[in-house]
Amino acid sequence: MTILHGFELIREQDIPEASSTARLYRHARTGAELLSLINDDENKVFGVNFRTPPTDSTGVAHILEHSVLCGSRKYPVKEPFVELIKGSLNTFVNAFTFSDKTCYPVASQNLQDFYNLIDVYLDAVFHPLLSPHTFAQEGWHYELEAIDAPIIYKGVVFNEMKGAYSSPESILGQTSQASLFPDTTYGIDSGGDPKHIPDLTYAGLKSFHARYYHPSNARAFFHGDDDPNERLRLLNEWLASFDAIKIDSTIALQPRFAGPRRVERTFVAPEDEQAAKKSFVTVNWMFDEVADVEADLAWGILAHILIGTPASPLRKALIDSGLGEAPVGGGLDDDLRQAVFSIGLKGVEAANVEKVEPLILQVLGGLAEHGIDRLTVDASVNTIEFRLRENNTGAFPRGISLMLRSLKSWLYERDPLAPLAFAAPLAAIKARLAAGERYFESLIQRNFLDNGHRTTVLLSPDPTQAEREAAEERARLDAARAAMTAADLETAVEETLTLKRLQETPDPPEALAQIPSLTLADLPRENKRIPLEVGKAADTAVLFHDLPTNDIVYLDLSFDLHRLPADLLPLSGLFARALLETGAGTDDFVALSQRIGRSTGGIAPSKWTSAIGGSTRSAVRLFLRGKAVPEKTGDLLSILRDVLLSPRLDNRDRIRQLVIEERARQETGLTQRAPSYVNLRLQAHRHEAGWAAEQMDGISALRVIRRLADRFDDEWEALRTNLERMRAILVDRAAMVVNVTTDSANWRRFEPKLTTFLAGMPRSGVTATPSAWTFDQGGRFEALTVPTKVNSVGKGANLFQLGYHPSGAALVISNNVSATWIWEKVRVQGGAYGGSMIFDRLSGGLRYLSWSDPNLLATLDVYDHTGDFLKSVELGETEVTRSIIGAIGDLDQHQLPDAKGMTSMLRHLTGDTEESRQRMREEVLSTTATDFRSFAEALAEVARQGSVAVLGSAAAIEAANRERPGFLQVEKVL
Secondary structure: OOOOEEEEEEEEEEEEHHHHHEEEEOOOOOOOOOEEEEEOOOEEEEEEEEOOOOOOOOOOOHHHHHOOOOOOOOOOOOOOOHHHHHOOOOEEEEOEOOEEEEEHHHHHHHHHHHHHHHHHHHHHHHOOOOOOOHHHHHOEEEEOOOOOOEEEOHHHHHHHHHHHOOOOOHHHHHHHHHHOOOOHHOOOOOOOOOOOOOHHHHHHHHHHHHHHHOOOHEEEEEEEEOHHHHHHHHHHHHOOOOOOOOOOOEEEEEEEOOEEEEEEEEEEOOOOOOOHHHEEEEEEEEOOOOOHHHHHHHHHHHHHHHHOOOHHHHHHHHHHHHOOEEEHHHHHHHHOOOOEEEEEEEEHHHHHHHHHHHHHHHHHHHHHHHOOOOOHHHHHHHHHHHHHHHOOOOOOOHHHHHHHHHHHHHOOOOOOOOOHHHHHHHHHHHHHHHOOOOOHHHHHHHHOOOOEEEEEEEEEEEEOOHHHHHHHHHHHHHHHHHOOOOOHHHHHHHHHHHHHHHHOOOOOOHHOOOOOOOOOEEEEEEEOOOEEEEEEEEOEEEEEEOOOOOEEEEEEEEEEHHHHHHHHHHHHHHHHHHHHOEEEEEEOOHHHHHHHHHOOOEEEEEEEEEEEOOOEEEEEEEEEEEEEEEEHHHHHHHHHHHHHHEEEOHHHHHHHHHHHHHHHHHHHHHHOOOHHHHHHHHHOOOOHHHHHHHHHOHHHHHHHHHHHHHOHHHHHHHHHHHHHHHHHOOOEEEEEEEEEEEOOHHHHHHHHHHHHHHHHHOHHHHOOOOOOOOOOOOEEEEEEOOOOOEEEEEEEEEEOOOOOOOOOOOHHHHHHHHHHHHHHHHHHHOOEEEEEEEEEOOOOEEEEEEEEEEEOOOHHHHOOOOHHHHOOOOOOOOHHHHHHHHHHHHHHOOOHHHHHHHHHHHHHHHHHOHHHHHHHHHHHHHOHHHHHHHHHHHHHHHHHEEEEEEEEEEHHHHHHHHEEEEEEEEEEOO
């Protein structure tokens, strides 16, 4: 067999579904496998993946994922990962720890940058330094700053997982999976349980790397328009120094249960009296290993049939039952060797806990016996087919999505190309359905009803758990301290101080110089322009973007929320869902959902706010975003016409369900999306746009939706009137903006249909002027408490209001500060999972944020000394250049055509012209070290006048107020 650059070609196949030629190779010397997808995607992707099944919940795979990126043989600096990002145009740099694999993907549109990323990542995974200090920093260590000081646990992953274990949804997901796999690697937490992370030793970390991070256990992946032969040469340079070894990383199959089982666990009860009485219940199944693509596709379609939309029969039955507040469970997870399915309810009162499982089984039994509505099946088949053919991964690179899809088969010694070639198996499923086969009904009977490998998980609130877990951790620490001799304690202090000293010691310039970077000459001087034609049809502004969309028409309808009175803004999310989820015209909401699924690629609402051109004015919009193939655009417009002109906003029972679901969704976000809530609170007092965003998606919105949920019957008439009032105000063709992204040929066919559609929309005749909104612009120092063990800490101000109008250099500086000062002080030394500084050039808003942060006042002190850092830091030309490159990379992020069309519309709505953006780019490119020092003055004012928002642990907030009496105004939100 011919060998090229050390690789033998096993197979070559054209895969039209991925617009690629696929070549599967094996490295002759080591046995490493390579899947090379050759296509014209400029967003090039590389990934190296290892099968890494842990045997305990110490988080060894997760901690190793962090640790290998903290210095390597070729790049012996503390954070080559961070240094690389500074000087890269990457469109993706990250790593993932799954239950049974660890993946290291990168992506870039720039070829040299792409090769630089590959070089750093391959050296990281195959030749990491893995020092004891890295293990202490990224995993865990005893923090003891003096012999008589308190001893605590500290570590980035330790605190990240403390945050995860503060979310009952996260605990539920982990428990549900573990309940099905008590005998295999899937039964433990690869991310790490905070109770078990301190059991991991440095030797254990090193051993895990030696066992699994070897080419003989590697599956490498390329995707894009780079030279396919150069891929082989580059990879062989890294693999040629290794010899093949035998590695047992097999994922064992879970033996089947003799019958269903039940698992009970508790979570920290929220302080809210009603919520503290409600539980989570899931019913979970494990299936046989899926060996072919048709079966895998069928599972995806069946999962969508059952729970994919609010009108899906199983999801609808759970909602209609009133047994809980909202569906939970991950649905289908087919990334495991044996797929699982999990579904249930959250917010279940004690009297209803035992009713959830029988309901789920009853619904599944009815579907198997009486059949599934054919319109529902057709809608789900069309939806899944549309998703596969569109392959719209948003900001996530398409190549990484294909890599992960391939690994679903490749990781378990099956054909890695098969999951990518979906057309034939999908056609086979459609043929079975056309022949009248009870295809999905049989799947339900065999894999749900006749499957004894089932568990029911009950997660109940425990009002004593937070205090008990804190006491248990303190007891473990006290026991560890008691077991230490005087010499041991001195060693612990010395190790703590040594780690801090190493963290604070800069890398040698000669080591930093080894990190590959682009130069300013590699950067395009001009912004990429998105084609835009601005026109009008039936009094409506119409924007068209002539872009290749693979024969799909993307349509965005934009409604001006600034026309609403302020008191209606918190209802905007509920209103948007009600348009699409209550029914319309003669269709109830099930029939409407079926129409959307059968005829379109989906219709989804979204909200958006932004300052306008650095002024005090704001753009606040609601979008309905739809897509369809050209021959179905008439159906898309017909659905939108019904949704806008005749939604069933008087559907009391359905809207009650939406209100309860919205409350549950927003309360879940308090722990899962804490930085987002903090960010909104910081913006709310500094600019109208930020205030509006917080009203719609922040704590203010949660307060309104909670009141509606608690007093729905009393509030119903007023709510119905308000929803109709909102529709009357917003659905006005003279105030709408329509955005179309497709190629010119499809636009010519679609434009007359669109004009007719718009002519049928009402025109109020009222001038489309914004409502006058007033809001509190004063500073605040507030803390919002939730049942968690970590914090999200924020501070911010509006630089424009402080008298500063920074140039585009502020984008470079914020990029640098986030990757240096904040990263080092908040994450590396502080132990938080992350932190950043954000500057909004349109509003002037500057915010600092941290997440999964064990600290509070210490983090605020870091923020307040950022100006001092900028005054004192020695910035050479290389450091400034890298920061410029990073900022340009943020500006030039890769976008798919629909995202480009949306971006162009948002720029149009904010008056962000090509000229102003080009001027900003030139300011970015001309940034100097002087700009950094000048910016320090503005940050000093933020330190003095900025407002503070914290969402986190009541204990941490109380401690902060004891240290600084009255510093934070405290509000309990969960």
